[in-house]
Amino acid sequence: MTDEFDVIVIGGGPAGENAAAYAIAGSNRTAAIVEHELVGGECSYWACMPSKALLRPGQVLEAADALPGIPAGPLDVDAILKRRDSFTHNHDDSSQVDWATSAGITVIKGHGVIDGERAVTVDGTRKLRARQAVVLATGTTATVPKTPGLREALPWTSRDATNLHEVPSRVAVIGGGVVATECATWLSSFGAHVTLLVRGDALLKSAEPFAGTMVAEALGARGVDVRLSTAVNSVSRPDAKDTGEGHIHGGPVSIETSSGVIEVDEVIVAAGRGPTSADLGLSVIGLEDGKYVTTDDHLCAQGEWLYAVGDINGRSPLTHMGKYQARVCGDVIAARAESRGLRGPRYTASADNGQVPQVVFTSPEIAWVGRTEKKARDDGYDVEVVEIELAVAGSSLLRDDYSGRAKLVIDKATDVILGATFAGPEVSELVHAATIAVVGAVPLETLWHAVPSYPTVSEVWLRLLEARR
Ligand SMILES: Cc1cc2nc3c(=O)[nH]c(=O)nc-3n(C[C@H](O)[C@H](O)[C@H](O)COP(=O)(O)OP(=O)(O)OC[C@H]3O[C@@H](n4cnc5c(N)ncnc54)[C@H](O)[C@@H]3O)c2cc1C
Numbered sequence: 001m002t003d004e005f006d007v008i009v010i011g012g013g014p015a016g017e018n019a020a021a022y023a024i025a026g027s028n029r030t031a032a033i034v035e036h037e038l039v040g041g042e043c044s045y046w047a048c049m050p051s052k053a054l055l056r057p058g059q060v061l062e063a064a065d066a067l068p069g070i071p072a073g074p075l076d077v078d079a080i081l082k083r084r085d086s087f088t089h090n091h092d093d094s095s096q097v098d099w100a101t102s103a104g105i106t107v108i109k110g111h112g113v114i115d116g117e118r119a120v121t122v123d124g125t126r127k128l129r130a131r132q133a134v135v136l137a138t139g140t141t142a143t144v145p146k147t148p149g150l151r152e153a154l155p156w157t158s159r160d161a162t163n164l165h166e167v168p169s170r171v172a173v174i175g176g177g178v179v180a181t182e183c184a185t186w187l188s189s190f191g192a193h194v195t196l197l198v199r200g201d202a203l204l205k206s207a208e209p210f211a212g213t214m215v216a217e218a219l220g221a222r223g224v225d226v227r228l229s230t231a232v233n234s235v236s237r238p239d240a241k242d243t244g245e246g247h248i249h250g251g252p253v254s255i256e257t258s259s260g261v262i263e264v265d266e267v268i269v270a271a272g273r274g275p276t277s278a279d280l281g282l283s284v285i286g287l288e289d290g291k292y293v294t295t296d297d298h299l300c301a302q303g304e305w306l307y308a309v310g311d312i313n314g315r316s317p318l319t320h321m322g323k324y325q326a327r328v329c330g331d332v333i334a335a336r337a338e339s340r341g342l343r344g345p346r347y348t349a350s351a352d353n354g355q356v357p358q359v360v361f362t363s364p365e366i367a368w369v370g371r372t373e374k375k376a377r378d379d380g381y382d383v384e385v386v387e388i389e390l391a392v393a394g395s396s397l398l399r400d401d402y403s404g405r406a407k408l409v410i411d412k413a414t415d416v417i418l419g420a421t422f423a424g425p426e427v428s429e430l431v432h433a434a435t436i437a438v439v440g441a442v443p444l445e446t447l448w449h450a451v452p453s454y455p456t457v458s459e460v461w462l463r464l465l466e467a468r469r
């Protein structure tokens with residue numbers, strides 16, 4: 001027997017959930033989500049939520065340390081891990097399943113595979129058919145390089161690091177991107193001695209260069225051994241044991257690097273992610289197994305029946321961007337179901353093209369939107385840049401040691417902002433104003449009339465405009 005739905009979504013992470021909900025909202029159409037692990041996906045249980053729960057206490061402690069009159073003690077790691085578990089619901093997804101059900105979505109637990117146009121098989125036996133659309137939302141998985149001995153050492157991935165149950169005393173983190181720098185930040189705040197093994201010559205290479213420099217300096221100041229331009233040649237762990245997620249996976253690990261041999265109690269691989277599509281039936285419909293599923297700006301991957309949202313399409317691997325794409329995709333599916341046509345900007349995921357915001361929750365935080373100066377120039381823009389210290393009345397009140405940096409990348413032809421970067425304590429909330437300016441293409445002349453409140457960190461906007469006048 002084949003069950004029929006209007007829309008079938010494979011993968012119940014943040015992108016899949018939103019695509020399903022938007023595709024059927026306010027209609028009597030039906031949707032199913034096929035999920036082989038937990039509804040809520042990587043973000044809820046192993047990525048954004050637990051990592052930010054682990055980072056916040058360290059940020060608060062640093063702020064308290066930088067203000068007189070606030071007694072600041074060491075972190076209570078057990079209490080922090082308990083709070084982290086409350087955010088991940090101890091890996092119980094029943095509230096997310098209830099939400100999906102209340103939105104009219106049928107949750108089918110099992111592994112979904114495409115086996116023809118509009119056809120999905122779950123766990124090799126249950127046949128589903130989509131009357132209208134199949135949406136792929138299977139996300140990405142941590143990649144572990146083929147460095148000799150590394151896989152055999154059973155290293156931690158981000159799943160272990162975000163769900164840690166014990167803090168390794170000495171830990172090496174391989175990578176210099178977002179996961180590596182955030183991990184190094186929370187582990188060092190918990191008292192671990194962290195060595196960051198970075199293949200490239202800088203951290204956070206997709207941000208403005210000053211961001212990576214500031215994070216490297218700050219990590220160094222808190223005792224992290226940041227080794228740039230360092231290759232990991234081989235790894236050896238004679239006593240590797242699968243002790244479970246977030247537990248130390250056996251005895252000491254010896255790592256031979258281009259800057260010498262180090263011994264640690266655990267090694268974390270934070271060397272990027274790859275598409276979860278090796279076992280998704282892509283080759284059955286003429287796509288390549290194990291690759292990203294490319295789409296047009298309506299998130300359509302094939303005909304008008306196959307869509308891909310979130311990390312799996314390789315556009316902008318961030319939860320907020322996956323959810324944005326899912327809203328666009330769901331609206332496209334709904335409009336096509338109702339023969340409404342795709343008129344208007346709502347049906348095009350334009351923000352993926354040069355207007356993506358991102359926050360790295362390190363200390364200092366790094367927040368940016370749009371193009372860096374290099375990216376803007378590479379894309380052919382004639383740009384002017386403004387770069388200033390982030391020292392305004394509001395920031396000096398926030399904490400005594402406040403220091404930071406801000407940069408605007410301005411398109412000379414149109415006088416609008418192509419990109420903005422902020423680096424400093426608690427700058428994450430500054431970036432949305434910049435996002436509105438970038439997406440709205442607000443001319444700088446108009447921004448003079450967007451007056452920041454006194455005394456707030458947002459006064460940096462005034463300083464940036466003054467620096468450019
Ligand atoms: C440590 C870490 C921290 C992060 N922090 C942030 C952050 O602070 N902010 C941010 O914006 N982004 C963050 N990200 C990125 C964010 O987690 C991803 O962009 C987001 O989870 C992508 O959502 P998704 O729905 O596309 O995929 P996922 O969340 O990966 O969900 C995919 C779902 O599909 C399921 N699935 C896969 N294949 C199948 C199949 N064949 N059948 C059935 N089910 C299947 C999986 O079980 C999973 O539930 C972080 C990532 C990491 C690793």
Ligand SMILES: NC(=O)c1ccc[n+]([C@@H]2O[C@H](COP(=O)([O-])OP(=O)(O)OC[C@H]3O[C@@H](n4cnc5c(N)ncnc54)[C@H](O)[C@@H]3O)[C@@H](O)[C@H]2O)c1
Nearest residue numbers: 145175176177178179180199270271272273317359360361
């Ligand atoms: N706060 C956030 O928004 C947040 C937090 C964490 C992750 N994420 C997202 O999750 C995704 C994955 O993050 P990530 O840090 O794993 O990937 P990344 O691509 O940001 O960084 C990967 C790092 O690993 C290094 N690397 C790659 N292969 C290597 C190898 N063989 N040996 C040594 N080093 C190697 C790269 O040079 C780079 O420094 C990113 O898209 C990121 O934006 C977002």
